[in-house]
Amino acid sequence: MLAAMREKKRGQLIAQGAAVFGFAFLGVLAVLNENVAFGPLFFLLSLFYLRKMMKSPRVEKEDVESCPGDNPEAIKSELLQMLEYYRRLLKSWQWIALFGWILSIALVVYFPSLIVTVTAALAAYSTYAFIRCRQAVRRIENSPAFSGKGGLPSSAAD
Incomplete structure (x- = not known):
């Protein structure tokens, strides 16, 4: 997990971390106000961005190899x-x-x-x-x- 985070750009990590924190904070506020509809929704969004933050960036090897370097029209x-x-x-x-x-x-x-x-x-x-x-x-x-x-x-x- 931590290795996947090290592969990402710092700006991307900060932005995704802000989204995780923001939605978690909204979820806590909704739960404290006894809002049963928005509390779980905000926590789900927070978990979504946390999962996205922990996921390693993939570079498809096929995409790199299939780059049409000889065909300018395809490019x-x-x-x-x-x-x-x-x-x-x-x-x-x-x-x-x-x-x-x-x-x-x-x-x-x-x-x-x-x-x-x-x-x-x-x-x-x-x-x-x-x-x-x-x-x-x-x-x-x-x-x-x-x-x-x-x-x-x-x-x-x-």
Whole structure:
């Protein structure tokens, strides 16, 4: 278990640890308020992120070996698929981060309590994920595979 955690990046561990702590804290608050619906739900989410944090990152050997190094069109099509995927993730994380920060500010203004730290931590995690997706999109768009003839197709550039 600890070896799997050592293989991960520090930022990823911090983000997943914040999610584990945040959902566990929400679960404790829900149980203390005798909320039988949300308490178990938050504990399940906490266990999910704990399991995700303890899992070792896998690199599929087949994926590495099947990289089409001689076929630039295959590389370009794979990069276009990755670009589309990361653009969808980018939009999702953008809205989640925005909602999280708005919720955190509203809680500070209208209901100052400890729950604000949890929502702010979750908003910070979604902001981190948004930034990472934006970096991935930029790297794919600036990759050498697209800088040759034609560059990005017009449908992928929008």
